[in-house]
Amino acid sequence: MNASDDDLIAQARQGPQEYRALVERYQVRIYNLIYRMVGNPQDAEDLALEVFWRFYRSLDRFQAGAPVYPYLYRIATNLCLTHLKARRTLAEPLLDADLVPAPEGHPEVEQQRREQEAALGGAIQSLPPRLRAALLLRHVEDLSYQEIAAALEVPLGTVKTWLFRARQTLIERLKAEVVTP
Amino acid sequence: MTLHDFTFCARLQQQLQPWLDGALTPNESALLQGHMAICGACRSSAERHRDLWRLLSQLPVRSPSPGFSSRVTGALPRRAAPQASWVPGAALALGCLTAGAAALLGLLLAVLPMLWPSDELAEDPELLLDWGVEIWQGYVGASLDSPYHLLGGLSLLLLGAGWALFIVLRSATPGARPAHG
Numbered sequence: 572m573n574a575s576d577d578d579l580i581a582q583a584r585q586g587p588q589e590y591r592a593l594v595e596r597y598q599v600r601i602y603n604l605i606y607r608m609v610g611n612p613q614d615a616e617d618l619a620l621e622v623f624w625r626f627y628r629s630l631d632r633f634q635a636g637a638p639v640y641p642y643l644y645r646i647a648t649n650l651c652l653t654h655l656k657a658r659r660t661l662a663e664p665l666l667d668a669d670l671v672p673a674p675e676g677h678p679e680v681e682q683q684r685r686e687q688e689a690a691l692g693g694a695i696q697s698l699p700p701r702l703r704a705a706l707l708l709r710h711v712e713d714l715s716y717q718e719i720a721a722a723l724e725v726p727l728g729t730v731k732t733w734l735f736r737a738r739q740t741l742i743e744r745l746k747a748e749v750v751t752p
Numbered sequence: 753m754t755l756h757d758f759t760f761c762a763r764l765q766q767q768l769q770p771w772l773d774g775a776l777t778p779n780e781s782a783l784l785q786g787h788m789a790i791c792g793a794c795r796s797s798a799e800r801h802r803d804l805w806r807l808l809s810q811l812p813v814r815s816p817s818p819g820f821s822s823r824v825t826g827a828l829p830r831r832a833a834p835q836a837s838w839v840p841g842a843a844l845a846l847g848c849l850t851a852g853a854a855a856l857l858g859l860l861l862a863v864l865p866m867l868w869p870s871d872e873l874a875e876d877p878e879l880l881l882d883w884g885v886e887i888w889q890g891y892v893g894a895s896l897d898s899p900y901h902l903l904g905g906l907s908l909l910l911l912g913a914g915w916a917l918f919i920v921l922r923s924a925t926p927g928a929r930p931a932h933g
Contacts (some may be wrong), residue, residue, distance in 0.1 A: 586830050587824075587825040587826070587828035587829070587830065588825055590824070590825055590828065591821050591822075591824075591825050594820075594821040594824045594825065595821045598815075598816055598820055598821060598824075599813065599814075599815050599816070602814060602815060602816040602820070603813050603814045603815070606814045607811070607814075612814075612817075615814070615816075616816055616817060616820065619816055619820070620820075620823060620824055620827070623824040624824065624827065624828065627824075627828055687807060688807075688810075688811065688812065691807050691808070691811065692811070706808075709773070710805075710808040710809065710811075711808075711811065716773075716775065731770075734769065734773075735766075735769055738769055738801070738804060741804055742800050742801065742804055745804070745807075746800070
């Protein structure tokens with residue numbers, strides 16, 4: 572039986588080794604979100620480590636019964652935005668095409684899929700960080716407009732505008748190479 | 753395409769994203785779908801949007817490198833043994849009770865010799881009141897003449913209050929926190 576988040580929080584308060592179960596529950600989601608934000612596996616891993624360290628330090632203040640994941644993705648999003656602001660350079664293209672496991676289906680179809688993923692990854696990386704964050708929270712994390720507004724601490728209307736601009740940009744960028752068959 | 757058609761299409765295309773996000777009302781959705789059934793341009797725009805949604809939903813999920821959770825927990829210091837939540841409150845209550853008891857004891861020691869009225873006084877309220885006034889005047893006078901009574905009481909009072917303050921300060925001191933970061 573899976574332990575509840577509350578159980579894992581209580582366990583984590585006992586020490587680092589007991590914190591591991593909570594980390595293992597959320598590490599993939601958090602890492603994936605960060606990876607899509609920063610587009611670099613090493614930076615993503617460093618930032619994901621920092622997210623879990625920060626959460627550990629805030630365990631004493633964490634309210635019992637509060638949902639854990641929104642707290643984690645807020646830390647992650649803020650860290651990513653700060654990181655991207657500090658980096659102030661265009662992110663490296665996503666390495667999806669290099670990192671995806673060897674295709675098992677038809678080689679040409681798989682090759683096309685990998686190219687599409689790489690193109691989309693690159694297009695996402697070209698978005699301004701806040702637009703990128705809104706897009707990923709919507710499509711990767713499946714958050715509602717309201718949840719995105721809360722995570723990014725902006726009004727609802729701003730989220731809608733950012734999402735609209737982000738998607739229009741992606742469609743324009745991908746029109747030639749991905750979306751149009 | 754007339755100008756009217758163009759502006760109508762432009763307005764409906766603004767609704768494509770909210771529609772795919774499921775954020776339109778049933779009436780708005782019906783209007784949009786009805787228009788797309790007769791407008792090839794809007795239909796193909798909707799297809800491009802759908803393709804983007806599909807691609808975004810198919811982005812592969814990335815995982816951190818093996819041993820990630822060990823790196824998280826390995827860098828964290830052990831936490832101080834957690835205090836049960838009732839301890840500070842109990843200590844505070846005990847401190848206050850002790851301070852009160854010490855103060856009462858000090859007062860009793862200071863005025864004890866004068867606290868026993870005769871049977872005669874106890875039966876007559878007026879005499880008892882006079883006796884009380886005499887006691888007070890006598891106590892103040894005795895304290896002024898020989899302040900040992902007063903000093904004894906005050907010493908115990910200060911001792912109790914000091915101990916209560918110590919308990920309060922000790923309870924308010926934050927526990928050890930992880931120093932990582």
